[in-house]
Amino acid sequence: MAELFDRDEHLDDFIEYIFDNPYNYIPRRYIRDRQNPVEYYSEGEFMTRYRFSKRTVIDVLLPMIALQNISNRGMPVPPILKLLTALRFFATGSFQLVCADLLQVSQPSVSQILKNVSAELAAKLPLWVKRPSTEEEFAAIRNSFYAIANFPGVVGCIDCTHIPIKSPGGDLAEVYRNRKGWFSMNVQVVVGPSMEIMDIVCRWQGSVHDARIFHNSRLKHRFEAGQMRGILLGDSGYPLLPYLFTPVLHPTTGPERRYNTSHIRTRSIVERTFGIWKRRFPCLSTKLRTKLSTSLKVILACAVLHNVAVRHHAPIPDQERVIPVVDVPVHVYRAHNGRGAAERAALIQRHFSEEG
Secondary structure, eight states: OOOOOOTTTSHHHHHHHHHHOTTTOOOOOOOOOOOOHHHHSOHHHHHHHHSSOHHHIIIIIGGGOOOOOSOOTTOOOOHHHHHHHHHHHHHHOOOHHHHHHHHTSOHHHHHHHHHHHHHHHHTTHHHHSOOOOSHHHHHHHHHHHHHHHOOTTEEEEEEEEEEEBOOOOSTTGGGGBOTTSSBEEEEEEEEOTTSOEEEEEEEEETTSOHHHHHHTSHHHHHHHTTSSOSEEEOOTTSOOBTTEEOOOSSOOSHHHHHHHHHHHHHHHHHHHHHHHHHHHOGGGTSOBOSOHHHHHHHHHHHHHHHHHHHHTTOOOOOGGGSOOOOOOOOOOOOOOOHHHHHHHHHHHHHHSSSOO
């Protein structure tokens, strides 16, 4: 066969050759060279785009996902690029088409990658989102919380946050509309003293009250069964229970005011955690436009990734890059447990009666 021409330098000769020898021409095969972000970006650029260092991605996150290619047919996406595609989505909350263009694949491929990676990370929830189980762990957490504002016996701070989602459609779509008028998932989180997530409940619609989520949680059952020991701090949207302390609504004495001050300073850690969580993964602040089942996995995956970031001391992204979302206020819970009120009054008398 005649020697092929370079199409750029001898375009006219090349066209003439094709017409004269239509059966002898074998078109060149062009293999797409997928850009390797690990090599292409500097450490700082990589951290900005994916929220983790290269070492954390390779040594910690990549072994967590089991996305090995069965065959090499169709130029499959390597597992590292699948992971980085999902991390880029979590870190930007952009449209899947944008991630598809960056990876040079189709939008359906990105959708499938996001679904698979989120499912793999969410499956690691028991390993990364854990409550204390031994007395030594309980003691360490109580001491760390006490160092914040001298509130004794605290083992966790609880609150709910709304994650915006697209309308799931169907007859029950309106139950996902919260009091602010937009569709969301109401996610309950218990936070530790280092702003790590110790417990998460992600299955309730945006219209559901915080107190109802807690009443139907395994966490409440564990406290009442004696499996969890200590005090939870919650806002006024929760009931006052022997193990769940809320602020005094109308403090009239010095001890009550000191109790409220200590309570607010200690419990603010859960609000700061929500801010950092959504700052690190803006997909939780903009709107999840995925299917509802995938959105739930994305939220849980981001909880796992948050704890990975906390344990590996990942820097907190700049606040200016986050689109702020006004959270949904909750109704004050009026019906309190009598024993809970007595326990709170006794703690106020013991620990906040003297100013110090």
